[in-house]
Amino acid sequence: MQIRKNVLCALTAFSLFSLSAQAQKVAFTEYDLPNGLHVILHEDHHAPVVAVSVMYHVGSKNEVASRTGFAHFFEHLLFEGSDNIKRGQFMKIVSANGGTNNANTTQDRTFYFEVFPSNYLQTGLWLESERMMHPVINDIGVKTQDEVVKEERRQSFDNRPYGNFINTVARDLFTAHPYHNGVIGEMKDIDAAKLDEFKDFFKQYYVPNNAVLTIAGDIDPIKTKALIAGYFGEIPAGPAVVYHKTEETPITKPIIDTFYDANTQIPLMAVAYRVPGKDTRDAKVMQMISNILSQGGSSRLNKKMVDEKKEALQVIAFNYALEDYGMYIIGALPNNGTAPDVLKKDMDDEIVKLQTDLISQEDYDKLENQMEDNFVNANSRQIGIAESLANGYTFYHKHTNELNEELAVYKTITREEIRDAAKKYLDANKRLVLYYLPGKAKAK
Amino acid sequence: MKKLILIAVGALLMQYAQAQTIDRSQQPAPGPAPVISIKDPATFKLANGITVLVVEDHRLPKVTANYMIDAGAVTEGRKAGVLDIMGSMLNEGTKTMTKAQFDEAVDKMGANVNLSSSGGFASALTRYFKSAFELMGQGLKDPAFTQESFDKIKSQDLTGLKSQAKNARAIAARVTNALTYGKNNPNGEFETEESIQNLTLQDVKDFYAKYVTPSRGYLTITGDITPAEAKALATEVLGSWKGAPLALENNPPVANPAKLEIDVVDLPTAVQSEINVVNLVNLKMNDPDYFPALLANYILGGGAQSRLFMNLREKHGFTYGAYSSLGASRWQSTFDASASVRNAKTDSAVTQFLVEVKRMRTEKVSDEELTNAKALYNGSFARGLEDPARTASFASNILINKLPADFYKTYLQKVNAVTADDILRVAQKYMDYDHLRVIIVGSGPQILDGLKKLGYPVNLYDKYAEPVAAATQK
Numbered sequence: 072m073q074i075r076k077n078v079l080c081a082l083t084a085f086s087l088f089s090l091s092a093q094a095q096k097v098a099f100t101e102y103d104l105p106n107g108l109h110v111i112l113h114e115d116h117h118a119p120v121v122a123v124s125v126m127y128h129v130g131s132k133n134e135v136a137s138r139t140g141f142a143h144f145f146e147h148l149l150f151e152g153s154d155n156i157k158r159g160q161f162m163k164i165v166s167a168n169g170g171t172n173n174a175n176t177t178q179d180r181t182f183y184f185e186v187f188p189s190n191y192l193q194t195g196l197w198l199e200s201e202r203m204m205h206p207v208i209n210d211i212g213v214k215t216q217d218e219v220v221k222e223e224r225r226q227s228f229d230n231r232p233y234g235n236f237i238n239t240v241a242r243d244l245f246t247a248h249p250y251h252n253g254v255i256g257e258m259k260d261i262d263a264a265k266l267d268e269f270k271d272f273f274k275q276y277y278v279p280n281n282a283v284l285t286i287a288g289d290i291d292p293i294k295t296k297a298l299i300a301g302y303f304g305e306i307p308a309g310p311a312v313v314y315h316k317t318e319e320t321p322i323t324k325p326i327i328d329t330f331y332d333a334n335t336q337i338p339l340m341a342v343a344y345r346v347p348g349k350d351t352r353d354a355k356v357m358q359m360i361s362n363i364l365s366q367g368g369s370s371r372l373n374k375k376m377v378d379e380k381k382e383a384l385q386v387i388a389f390n391y392a393l394e395d396y397g398m399y400i401i402g403a404l405p406n407n408g409t410a411p412d413v414l415k416k417d418m419d420d421e422i423v424k425l426q427t428d429l430i431s432q433e434d435y436d437k438l439e440n441q442m443e444d445n446f447v448n449a450n451s452r453q454i455g456i457a458e459s460l461a462n463g464y465t466f467y468h469k470h471t472n473e474l475n476e477e478l479a480v481y482k483t484i485t486r487e488e489i490r491d492a493a494k495k496y497l498d499a500n501k502r503l504v505l506y507y508l509p510g511k512a513k514a515k
Numbered sequence: 516m517k518k519l520i521l522i523a524v525g526a527l528l529m530q531y532a533q534a535q536t537i538d539r540s541q542q543p544a545p546g547p548a549p550v551i552s553i554k555d556p557a558t559f560k561l562a563n564g565i566t567v568l569v570v571e572d573h574r575l576p577k578v579t580a581n582y583m584i585d586a587g588a589v590t591e592g593r594k595a596g597v598l599d600i601m602g603s604m605l606n607e608g609t610k611t612m613t614k615a616q617f618d619e620a621v622d623k624m625g626a627n628v629n630l631s632s633s634g635g636f637a638s639a640l641t642r643y644f645k646s647a648f649e650l651m652g653q654g655l656k657d658p659a660f661t662q663e664s665f666d667k668i669k670s671q672d673l674t675g676l677k678s679q680a681k682n683a684r685a686i687a688a689r690v691t692n693a694l695t696y697g698k699n700n701p702n703g704e705f706e707t708e709e710s711i712q713n714l715t716l717q718d719v720k721d722f723y724a725k726y727v728t729p730s731r732g733y734l735t736i737t738g739d740i741t742p743a744e745a746k747a748l749a750t751e752v753l754g755s756w757k758g759a760p761l762a763l764e765n766n767p768p769v770a771n772p773a774k775l776e777i778d779v780v781d782l783p784t785a786v787q788s789e790i791n792v793v794n795l796v797n798l799k800m801n802d803p804d805y806f807p808a809l810l811a812n813y814i815l816g817g818g819a820q821s822r823l824f825m826n827l828r829e830k831h832g833f834t835y836g837a838y839s840s841l842g843a844s845r846w847q848s849t850f851d852a853s854a855s856v857r858n859a860k861t862d863s864a865v866t867q868f869l870v871e872v873k874r875m876r877t878e879k880v881s882d883e884e885l886t887n888a889k890a891l892y893n894g895s896f897a898r899g900l901e902d903p904a905r906t907a908s909f910a911s912n913i914l915i916n917k918l919p920a921d922f923y924k925t926y927l928q929k930v931n932a933v934t935a936d937d938i939l940r941v942a943q944k945y946m947d948y949d950h951l952r953v954i955i956v957g958s959g960p961q962i963l964d965g966l967k968k969l970g971y972p973v974n975l976y977d978k979y980a981e982p983v984a985a986a987t988q989k
Contacts, residue, residue, distance in 0.1 A: 117574065118901040119549030155540050159829060163820040164542060167887035169894010188897040190546035197543050204539075218832025222787070226835045226855045230787045232682050289549070301537035333784040337678040368606070368618030378614060381667045384674045406674045433623065440625030444640055447577050452901055509681075 096475050097456055100292060101464070106308040107280025110299055111460045111471055113287040115453065121288035122454040123195030124184035125203065126461040128283075129276035131178045131256065132249040132395065133314065138264060140256020141272055143176040144220055148269065149183070149277070150174070151212035153201035158212065161198065168194055178250055179394040180465055186454050189289035193298055199284065200302035203277060208269050217261055224255050232334040236507055237391070237398075239330045240343045243503045244398055248317045278309030283464050287457040316395045319345065322501040329506040337384070339507040340411035341402030342418060346496045349392035350467050355477075356484055356492040357390040357399055362441050363430060363489070364388035364401065364421060369437075371421050372403070380417070382409040394466055399496060402505075411506055425493035429486045442481045450474070551897055553923060556735075556907045557742035561754045563729040568910050569745040570737040572903040578644040578738035579904070580651065582634040582753075585731040585915055587763040588701035588846060594718055596706030598632040598726070600668050601719045605630035605727070607664035609657045614664065621650055630654045632726060641739040645748060652752035655727060665716045672711050683782055684855075686978050687789035687956040690780055693980035694952060695793050695849060696769050702847075703769075707979065728758025733914070735907045768847060771795050771950035777865070777966055777973045778952055781959030781983075788861040788957030792852040792868045794947040798843045800916045805843055806929045807937035808945055810888045812841035814880050814938070815871060815946070816852050818891070822871050823852060831867065833860040841945060845916060850946055858958050862965030865953055872951070875942040879935040892930045 101111045134141045152158040165172040170187040183202065185195045228234040238253035245251040284303065286295060322345060347353045364372045365388040376383035384406040391398040401422070403414040430438075450456050463473035557569040565582075591597055606629065608614035621628045626639035626647040635655050639647035679685040689705050696703030734753065736745045771794045798808060816823035816839025827837040834854040842848025852872065856864040880888075899905050909923040953971070955962065967973050975983040 119551065119897050120901045159825065162818075163887065166818055166820050166891045166894075168545065169890050169892075169897065171895070171898065186898055188549060188894045190548055191894075192546070193543040194545065197539060201539065215829060215832050219828055219835060222828075222833070222855070222857060223835040225787045225857060230683055230785060230855065232678065298537075302539065334681050334683070335678065336680045337674060367622035369615065369622040374615060374618070378667070381670065384671050384678070404674075404678065407670050437623040437625070440623065440640070440643070442625070444577070444625035444627075447575050447640065451575060 097450060097460070099460055099471060101471050104279065104300065104304055106304065106306055107278075108303050108306070109283045109464055110296075111283060111285040111457075111464065112290065112292050112295060113285070113453075113456055113460060114290055114292055115287065115456075116289050119189045119289050120186060120453055121189040121192045121195065121286065121290055122184060122186045122457045123192065123199055124182060124285045124454065124457045124461060125199050126283045126285070126458075126465055127181045127183075127277055128179070128281050128312065128465050130176060130180050131252060131254045133276060134249060134252065134256070136249075137260060138268065139252040139260045140220070140254075140258075141261070141264070141269075142181055143254050143256065144216065144261050145269075145272065145277070146174045146176045146181050146183075147216040147220055148208060148212055149202050149206050151209075151216070152207045154205040154207070156198070156201050158207065161202075164194065164198065170195070176254055177393075178254055182458060182461070184454055184457065192286070192290060192295065196298050196302045200306065203279060203282065203303070204306045206273070208266070208273060210266055213266060213269060220255075220261065221258055224258065228255060230334060233332065233339060233507065234334065235330065235332060236339060236341070239328070239507065240341070240398055240400060240503060240505060243326050243328050243505065244322075244343055244345050245319060245396070248319050248395065250393060250396065274309060276312060278312070279303060279306050280308045281312045283461045285457040285461045287453040287460070319396070324500055326503045328503060329508060331508050331510050333509075333511050335509045337404050338411050338509060339402055339404055340414040340418075341400060341503075341505045341507060342415065343401075343503040343505065344399040344496055344498070344501065346390065346397040346399045348395050348397060350394070352480070352484070353492055353496070354390060354392050354397055355481060356488050357397065357496065358392075359438050359442070359481070359484060359489055360425065360493060360497075361388045361390055362438055363425065363434065366441055371424075372401075372418065375421065376403060376414065376417050377406075382406055382417070383414060415504070419499065422493065422497045422499075426490065426497065429490055435486055439482060443478060446478050549897060551900065551927075553900075553906055553909065556910050557745075558910060559746060561729070561750060563754065563756055563758075565729045565732040565734055565749070565753055566911075566914060567734045567736070567746065567749050568907045569740070569742045570735075570903050570907045571741055572737060573739050576641045576739050577638065578641055578736065578740045579636075579638040580644075580648050580737075581636050581735045581904075582651070582655065583733045583735070583911075584634050584726065584728065584761070585733065586633060586726050586761055588766070589726065590699075590701040590764060590766070591704060593710060594714060594722070595704050595710040596672065597714055597718050597722050599706070600665075600672055600711075600714060601722045601727075602630065602632035603668045603672075604660055604664060604719055604723075605632075605635075605654050605658050607661065607668070608659040609653045610659055611657070612653070614659070617650065617654070621647065628654065632722070634732070644740065648748055649752055652756075655753075656756050658723065660716065660720055660723070662716055665719060669711060669714065672706075673708060676706065676708060676711070680978075681782070681784055683785045683787065683789050683956050686780060686782060687791060687954065690778075690956065690976060690978070690980045691791045691793060691851070691954045694778055694954060694976070695795060696847075698980065700766055700769060701764065705979075725759055726761070728761055729753065729756050730758060730761040733911050735904065735911065737904045737907060766846070768797070769795055771947055772952055773950070775949055775951045775971050776953070777969070777971050778954045778976055779959065779963060779966065779973060780954075780956045780976050780978060782956050782978070783958055785858070785956065785958045787855045787857055788864075788955050788962055790854050790856060790861065790864060790868065791954045792865075792872065793952050793954060794850050794950055795847050796842060796850050796945045796947075797847055798841070798945060799845060800843050800912070801918050802843075804941050804944065807933045807941040808841055808843065809892070810885065810930070810933050811875060811880075811938045811942045811946070812839055812850075813888045813891065814884050815839050815875050815942075820887075822874070823854070823868070826867050826871060827854055827856070827864055831860070831863070833857065833864045833867070837868075858961040861955060861957055861962040862969060865955070865966065865969060868953070869948070869951075872946050872948050875946055876939070876948055879939050882935070885933070885935055885938070889931055889933070893927055896927055
């Protein structure tokens, strides 16, 4: 009886799975406008919702050394209005039409979006095309957003426990590459910038040929294409954006650093490694290593350090994957007053195990299931789908279909590759050892 | 060949596109409003009283279950912190599985199972959902409660408390609740090192026996599953579960201060001040004031184009964001306007908060503001339907708050009927200007002189909401 039941369950599970897996593929169409704007459309009529988004391939890594924070500052500045939208009206128009909007900036790209009831598609296109075509960049906007960004910096970094952790890791892992600077930048750089510099930065990067327009949701593709041509077609192309990756020289001996954070009372012990960029197969391998180390209660660091030895309050292991490189970070917060070096030793022991022994077949099967679960969760909303599609085009060599193929790639990664990547990238001589400690730095 | 045809079609589209005339000098007119349909979830009761709501949605191959015990606010008193610890202990294995075995069983499916003092959550790919749900049920019904786990969780909780000791935002949340509700109220009490140190495993077991139960339980199952399958599974896993009957606490109402006051906590390391402008409100969701109150709060501080944001951020650049909220619940809740502002502008920001609250109470909102606010609620209602669990939360809200059955079906109708007079009336009633508490956590020496000039009493408190004598503060 028991056996028969199991067999039945397995059969149902299989048929359900194959049925759903098909439904899950994210369909899209894509094309370029003559001005170089890349357009991606995803049609889904389940809810009366449309997401309109533009991803500009510009982030903090495009900034020059003495002008850090420019890309993020632009994220704010480009809400200030346009030739046809008065100052202060941009967000008002969105909400007054039942929409929501926001934007965010990383080291590599800036992403603007609106989500509207689907009958406001045209309003979304109008807003984003105004922003791209002729935004108002003037002193009053710069001055206001300068204050706002300073408050953002205080709120999100300087007044928040562990708020400066990622920036410290980036500063130490990258010496030549602009990833050194972090996204928020230095307050003095924006203060010192002249209005013309902002205008030049706009002309250089916020051009149709450096952007992807992605529309997802309850749309009629033929009508949508016509509207897109109308709103975006007349925006002139800019000069091609030229970007040369700065190559870092390999780290050859451990970098040891200490950072003091007055907002914390518990240290954070971390090690960090420079790894290949997100378009590489190895970036995916590192993602799997993160799961082995810290995803779920049964992951190796959680099980050993939190549950068995009870020496850690929390453990982390993740690949902060960026376009040119990634930062692979492993860390722990101590429990019961455990010394940071004790945590470091235990993290190191687990790294050595990964480098020496193949993970078991059971652990490998677990990984496959976790990757599949993550994938399903990532594509549950239209704005999420829009961003995933734009990411594929922007960061995977114009391969918009990346999100549909990613899972299959994970399934081809072998246990041997996982061991070899641990050996190659998690090298104790090629890393940052960061003691992120409570309190204030002692005056020297 | 195929490719060529595609290009030809593309070219045609372009021409069609160019034939469209675009007037970009003004905002385009919207298309016809989409028809919004709300499909009720399948709803039924298990023999032990658990209400089950099922939303069938086969778009993604996954299923999510959420079990919620409607215990209301629970007074912990000297045992403050026990409910959180008890919730954590439910994730520490069962009578038949160690924590390591339980975690392995969950993780190997790529699933998520989490338990807390007020219920449980399980989400998994369709083919693993049954197993994940069974694990959730086992964790709820049959926790291991070992001394070793208890000691670990307790030590983690103490470390966690310590880690938040200098977190301005955490301190502000604690002090705001404690001053607003009083420390004897379940919403005002908080855990301390002392209360945690005094807890025993028996305390955890006692609270478990009392509060983790099928009584007043709501189980929502959403996703790639039929109501019949969900019913069979819920009945199998939770149907025969027995537990204590749950009665809601009836706490005495708390009063607002007699006069507007400013309460300051000195946090020397703060580089920003956390400001909360608060009063208690008595507003239930089935009150006719509910819809005007929703719009009044939105106009004041509900979003990035509301008055607080436009004033404190866009006009003055004091903050990254300023917002307000106005609670509606079976119990007392709060009106709370808040922002993180730089030290030097703390008093100026307080002044602007007060100006905006007063303006809500003395002037009618403009037609434009009202129209826009209604449009936002209409739009967000439509956008919300993207989340398949939304209709289930509608249904459970109706049951928990004793709302009319058509509450959400007529929701937009009621939003759209609100007038500027309604908003003025509810602002006067719920944004209680003369009885506000302005609670600030910030760097005392940099903010106190300015705050004292505002003309309101300024009281000093420590990080645990205990009064501090002014002399020692200096």
